[in-house]
Amino acid sequence: MTMIHMLDKWQGMDTYVEEIQASKIRTMLETETVEIRGDGKVETVVVKNKKTEATQELPMDLVSINIGFLMDTKAIRSWGLELEGNQIKVDNIMNTNIKGVLSCGDIATYPGKYKLLITACSEGAAAANTAYIYVKQPKKFTVGELYAAPKEEGDTQPKASESPA
Ligand SMILES: Cc1cc2nc3c(=O)[nH]c(=O)nc-3n(C[C@H](O)[C@H](O)[C@H](O)COP(=O)(O)OP(=O)(O)OC[C@H]3O[C@@H](n4cnc5c(N)ncnc54)[C@H](O)[C@@H]3O)c2cc1C
Incomplete structure (x- = not known):
């Protein structure tokens, strides 16, 4: 599992962040998901480091998108x-x-x-x-x-x- 986050720090509760950091979950800060690739199903995800602009393609079976929502006022x-x-x-x-x-x-x-x-x-x-x-x-x-x-x-x-x- 890989957690990709756009910001340079996590926004969750300290205890949750510590649990994730101590786990096997790979984390990537300051990273943007730019493309989801696959033939009929997810196969890879292209991510870009926001600081260096470097991209990489990660093998992936499933993508869960948690990006919040925009208020319509x-x-x-x-x-x-x-x-x-x-x-x-x-x-x-x-x-x-x-x-x-x-x-x-x-x-x-x-x-x-x-x-x-x-x-x-x-x-x-x-x-x-x-x-x-x-x-x-x-x-x-x-x-x-x-x-x-x-x-x-x-x-x-x-x-x-x-x-x-
Ligand atoms: C990921 C996440 C985790 C959270 N964790 C916690 C937590 O651990 N503890 C905690 O105390 N709080 C937590 N919160 C905050 C908490 O969920 C909110 O403070 C709370 O739900 C606010 O209640 P509300 O009724 O004001 O708004 P909401 O719960 O957002 O309810 C607003 C409702 O109005 C509906 N609505 C919107 N526009 C319209 C429209 N035009 N017509 C009709 N209906 C409409 C929406 O669909 C929604 O059902 C969390 C929030 C998020 C996003």
């Missing part, structure tokens, strides 16, 4: 949402720049953002709470909001959140 750009790169800017309770439009999960961003399952779930809970308050305008704090929303002593209504930084 065409639609959200047309909605007038404020973006930072490919992500939607939100405040700490998931408000976007458009009142009543919330965002959470990987697509949302704020200072200190982590793209993780647990943060996406937590942001989902915050967004649901913010949506509830926006739609229902409850007279008193909801349980979730009691812990989440910006408030001062004596407040019975959530404060309007500041627009995303």
